Each structure stands twice: as structure tokens, then as C-alpha cells.
Amino acid sequence: MGIDAGFDMDPPLSKGVVDRHNWGRFIDFIKEYYKDDIQVEIKPNYINFKAGEHPKLPFEGHKFLRFSSKVSGAIATASGVERYIYTVTRVARVHFGSRVKYWNEGADQFGIYDWRKVHESIRSYEQLDGSEMPTSIAHFIDGTDPLKELEIPLFEIKDIPGRGKGLVARFNISSGTRILCEKPLLTVRAKSREELETFLVAKLKAMSKSSQRQFLSLHNNFPGKYPFSGIFKTNALPCGSRSPIGGVYPTVCFINHSCIPNAHNSWNSNEEHETIHAIRTIKSGA
Incomplete structure (x- = not known):
């Protein structure tokens, strides 16, 4: 029974x-x-x-x-x-x-x-x-x-030996596939380190706890006197080609650099988000 x-x-x-x-x-x-x-x-x-x-x-x-x-x-x-x-x-x-x-x-x-x-x-x-x-x-x-229909992510964030955390494909991804579309946690126009640190402190205070944790979880290649600006400088992407404004993203920032890239990023100024597309086939686990 x-x-x-x-x-x-x-x-x-x-x-x-x-x-x-x-x-x-x-x-x-x-x-x-x-x-x-x-x-x-x-x-x-x-x-x-x-x-x-x-x-x-x-x-x-x-x-x-x-x-x-x-x-x-x-x-x-x-x-x-x-x-x-x-x-x-x-x-x-x-x-x-x-x-x-x-x-x-x-x-x-x-x-x-x-x-x-x-x-x-x-x-x-x-x-x-x-x-x-x-x-x-x-x-x-x-x-x-x-x-797409079940909204299952194509990727996962994993530890990459010698490179910290990075995005890894969960499935084979065909060339031309949109991998990710994401709005920045925050954007900042170019500033001096001191001005940037002061600006980021104010920005972070105004953000939700979840967004604060996402920002603070990002890697910092410039530890020291200005910890928040160090995170920003390590992870920020320009919001468009040659833009003086940079954005920090909760997920896009985990994409590791490669001299032979398999993906391309582009900024949509109307929607104010960054889009990542595969420019060649990406194998599962890559």
C-alpha cells in the first residue's frame, strides 16, 4: 500500500x-x-x-x-x-x-x-x-x-585552482548563447582613491544587506588603507567602451580573464545591464 x-x-x-x-x-x-x-x-x-x-x-x-x-x-x-x-x-x-x-x-x-x-x-x-x-x-x-524555460543557470561559481573563484559551465554552451545578463551592484565615475573610498562607503550603507555581502565577497587585489576601492578596482568593468563609469557585478565579476576568450561582454546603455555571450562553444566544466 x-x-x-x-x-x-x-x-x-x-x-x-x-x-x-x-x-x-x-x-x-x-x-x-x-x-x-x-x-x-x-x-x-x-x-x-x-x-x-x-x-x-x-x-x-x-x-x-x-x-x-x-x-x-x-x-x-x-x-x-x-x-x-x-x-x-x-x-x-x-x-x-x-x-x-x-x-x-x-x-x-x-x-x-x-x-x-x-x-x-x-x-x-x-x-x-x-x-x-x-x-x-x-x-x-x-x-x-x-x-531557458526552467530558468536553470548555465554556470556555477566554483573555486579555480590558483585563480580564486570563477564561473564554470554546467552544460555545453553553444556559440552565440546568452550566458548571463546582469545589472551592476553599483556604478562609479572615475575618482581618486580617497574620493572613491568615501563614495563607496556611502553607497554601501545605502545598499541592502544582501548586496553588501555580494560586494564584500569579491576579491581584492589592493588590500590596505582603502579596502572598498580595492574591491572596486579589482572587479569593475567599464559601462561601455571607453566609458569613465565603472560597474561592479555580483556574478559577472567572477568571469576569469583569458588571452583566448570564449565569451564577450557588452553594455546595454538603455537597460543599464551587462550581457555575456558565448563567442565559441564552451564545454561543460570549462
Whole structure:
């Protein structure tokens, strides 16, 4: 006994090119998203979530009917299976929209397919029966962008050996992708060190505690008599080409310099924010 929850695919996916392509994108995203999760196991023909009743996602989408598990009881709670159900459902909805039918027996909602049919479909995962979709066709099919629609960051801030903290790609990022768009914590016109320090003290006092912490967490290459201006001089970017005004950003400032850059920054004077675009492919972990 217990409460089951999950989602059904209705109508089921076909073996057609479009459904196969979209399912492939969905599976690739799930693999990448959970690549460091020891409870998510990549089997030869499916993805196995080692939580609850071990819900599975096959590599062949036309076999898939349901992703579900019991979400009540000690084992389900300890393994965090409900979190997997919730996240995978959200990602599936990005790819397949209204075909994804979420249900939860705790809310008197039930799946569309009977369990006998569901178990038959799951048993069929063990052996592949289809061929790969031609990439020449896949190239021309529009897909969705779950990273954008779910607002999942393309990067994370990590310690870089010998270089302090820096932005590291969480996924492969294609050339031309907008990586980040951010307003500065503060902007300052060029001043002497003493004037800058006095100005920054006043600015920081007027900022929220959260913004103060973000500013003070930034690296300072010029410690000493003027600590705030040291942080500013270390991290500030000009607000536009040759602008006398510099800005300090909570995240952009963690992008490390490279003689062979993989990204480009640009200042939008109308919106007053800095935008970072990839100018070549950035591999995950770079």
C-alpha cells in the first residue's frame, strides 16, 4: 500500500522522426542534469532512478507510458523520490507540453493507463528495437530549450585552482548563447582613491544587506588603507567602451580573464545591464 504519484504520456509517443528527436533531447537533458547524482544510473537502454520504486526512462520514447513511484512511506521519503518525480515532470512538460499528465493518488488523481500495460512497457525497456534517427533530419527539427524555460543557470561559481573563484559551465554552451545578463551592484565615475573610498562607503550603507555581502565577497587585489576601492578596482568593468563609469557585478565579476576568450561582454546603455555571450562553444566544466 501507499500513495503513488508520477506522470503519464498521453497520447504515447510514436516512432516518428519528430517524437524520436524530442525524446532524445529530453533524455540527453536528463542525463546531463543528473550526471553527478549517484542515485541516477545510466543503464544500456534506460535511465534508472535508484529511489522509491526505481522509476525508469527508456531511451526509446515510443515504449514509454509512465514515470512514477510510491511517494509515501519511509523508503520513499529517505530516497527523495518525490523530488525526482517533480523535476522530471517539469522537464518533460517543457518538451511535450499537455501530453504530460501528472497525477497523485494523494489528491485523488490517477494515471491513465492500467498497471498491467505499464509493467509491460517497462519490461520492454530491456531490449532496443529501433534504429538511430538520421542526424540530417534531426538537424532541421526545432526543439525546446529547457534550460531557458526552467530558468536553470548555465554556470556555477566554483573555486579555480590558483585563480580564486570563477564561473564554470554546467552544460555545453553553444556559440552565440546568452550566458548571463546582469545589472551592476553599483556604478562609479572615475575618482581618486580617497574620493572613491568615501563614495563607496556611502553607497554601501545605502545598499541592502544582501548586496553588501555580494560586494564584500569579491576579491581584492589592493588590500590596505582603502579596502572598498580595492574591491572596486579589482572587479569593475567599464559601462561601455571607453566609458569613465565603472560597474561592479555580483556574478559577472567572477568571469576569469583569458588571452583566448570564449565569451564577450557588452553594455546595454538603455537597460543599464551587462550581457555575456558565448563567442565559441564552451564545454561543460570549462
